[in-house]
Amino acid sequence: MKHTKSEALYKEAVKYIPGGVNSPVRSFNSVGISPIFAKKAHGSRITDVDDNEYIDYICSWGPLMLGHSNEEISKGIGEMIASGTSFGLATEIEVEMAKLIVDAYPAIDQVRMVNSGTEATMSALRVARGFTKRNKIVKFEGCYHGHSDGLLVKSGSGTITFGVQTSPGVPTDIVKNTLVCKYNDIEDIKRVFEEDGEDIAAIIVETIGGNMGIVPGKQEFIEFLRKICDEYKTVLIFDEVITGFRLSYNSSLEYFGVKPDMVCLGKIIGAGMPVGAYVGKKEIMEVVSPVGPVYQAGTLSGNPLAMYLGKRNLEILRDNPQIYEALNEKADKLEQGIKNNLKKLNLNYTVNRAGSLVCLFFKEGPVENYDDAIESNVEKYNAYFKEMLDRGVLIGPSQFEAMFLSYAHSDEDIEYTITCNYESLRAIHNL
Numbered sequence: 001m002k003h004t005k006s007e008a009l010y011k012e013a014v015k016y017i018p019g020g021v022n023s024p025v026r027s028f029n030s031v032g033i034s035p036i037f038a039k040k041a042h043g044s045r046i047t048d049v050d051d052n053e054y055i056d057y058i059c060s061w062g063p064l065m066l067g068h069s070n071e072e073i074s075k076g077i078g079e080m081i082a083s084g085t086s087f088g089l090a091t092e093i094e095v096e097m098a099k100l101i102v103d104a105y106p107a108i109d110q111v112r113m114v115n116s117g118t119e120a121t122m123s124a125l126r127v128a129r130g131f132t133k134r135n136k137i138v139k140f141e142g143c144y145h146g147h148s149d150g151l152l153v154k155s156g157s158g159t160i161t162f163g164v165q166t167s168p169g170v171p172t173d174i175v176k177n178t179l180v181c182k183y184n185d186i187e188d189i190k191r192v193f194e195e196d197g198e199d200i201a202a203i204i205v206e207t208i209g210g211n212m213g214i215v216p217g218k219q220e221f222i223e224f225l226r227k228i229c230d231e232y233k234t235v236l237i238f239d240e241v242i243t244g245f246r247l248s249y250n251s252s253l254e255y256f257g258v259k260p261d262m263v264c265l266g267k268i269i270g271a272g273m274p275v276g277a278y279v280g281k282k283e284i285m286e287v288v289s290p291v292g293p294v295y296q297a298g299t300l301s302g303n304p305l306a307m308y309l310g311k312r313n314l315e316i317l318r319d320n321p322q323i324y325e326a327l328n329e330k331a332d333k334l335e336q337g338i339k340n341n342l343k344k345l346n347l348n349y350t351v352n353r354a355g356s357l358v359c360l361f362f363k364e365g366p367v368e369n370y371d372d373a374i375e376s377n378v379e380k381y382n383a384y385f386k387e388m389l390d391r392g393v394l395i396g397p398s399q400f401e402a403m404f405l406s407y408a409h410s411d412e413d414i415e416y417t418i419t420c421n422y423e424s425l426r427a428i429h430n431l
């Protein structure tokens with residue numbers, strides 16, 4: 001497979017953009033090759049500038065649950081553009097979108113749109129602090145909640161990949177209010193609450209850890225978070241930037257049967273447009289300006305084009321529950337296929353899965369937290385990534401990311417991927 005044009009573009013890109021990319025995980029630095037530049041994509045397939053085609057399991061890092069360039073979603077977007085791209089005024093579609101989200105989350109009452117997952121988590125924490133009049137927050141090792149200062153502590157995703165878990169540039173005065181616990185470890189949360197419980201404004205958690213590979217939260221862990229938050233009147237925030245509307249239409253609420261006080265949503269509610277939202281119970285959301293004193297704003301928040309595509313995406317998901325069934329079947333097939341390959345090849349690696357999120361860890365299981373995840377053999381993963389890419393299957397260029405399935409992945413795509421998984425594993429182990 002030739003990457004001549006991508007390589008030339010990369011040479012040009014690094015002159016003008018740090019590392020040649022606008023987000024670190026796109027760089028492929030971690031796997032030691034030049035990044036591919038995308039040209040177009042349709043369904044489950046993405047084509048690079050050299051006209052190589054791949055089955056895509058990045059899917060824009062999650063939001064494209066119905067695949068790339070879905071015509072059902074984008075139908076009518078031309079007329080929307082013709083009628084104006086941004087008004088700086090309230091619009092009807094923002095109300096419709098907010099209602100759609102509230103209807104999907106029986107635990108919450110109000111929605112504030114923002115432009116990214118980072119903004120959603122950053123704002124939700126400010127609101128939780130304003131509401132509780134407390135300073136500290138609890139997050140978990142290996143969970144990534146975007147790149148705002150107070151959350152870039154023992155973080156996941158690119159921060160693990162590039163070894164900058166707590167970034168320079170983040171003042172220690174800020175991170176002193178971020179308490180970090182071990183994921184899936186109830187005793188560790190108890191310890192932190194015994195020490196600081198009266199000053200903890202919020203717990204923020206990925207119910208399925210999606211940024212240290214896939215590490216599902218245990219049922220009793222998620223239930224315990226609810227319990228301790230009730231006890232200390234702490235706000236429980238589910239960061240569902242990856243899991244929202246993906247685990248099921250009612251997201252973690254249905255998956256775990258646990259009600260959060262606030263939820264952070266991101267890319268998935270924009271079907272690939274730059275969108276995020278924080279949502280919560282009325283009494284909490286009423287501290288937000290202009291009703292209350294906590295300031296949070298955004299010129300392009302609730303942008304009509306983003307709302308249009310996001311709303312169509314959610315409506316399709318709401319009206320077609322069979323999509324979730326099909327996604328689970330596809331993921332199940334992929335999971336079983338990879339597990340069978342591992343067995344056939346006598347390799348003791350671990351496959352973690354939650355709904356349509358799948359991850360092959362290059363280590364023996366179980367993988368239940370950050371410490372387990374980082375023991376994976378990253379060199380092997382990187383070699384595996386390259387073998388898969390050469391065979392036309394694009395997975396995340398990092399061990400610490402998920403494979404994202406979409407409804408557009410066909411049975412043939414999955415079967416081909418399983419075959420490539422087998423061949424790639426053989427190749428990197430000389431079997």
Ligand code: PMP
Nearest residue numbers: 116117118144145146239241242
């Ligand atoms: N929270 C989670 C759980 C995420 O996975 C991400 C990014 N993948 C974010 C927050 C940040 O979202 P964004 O990149 O849109 O700022």
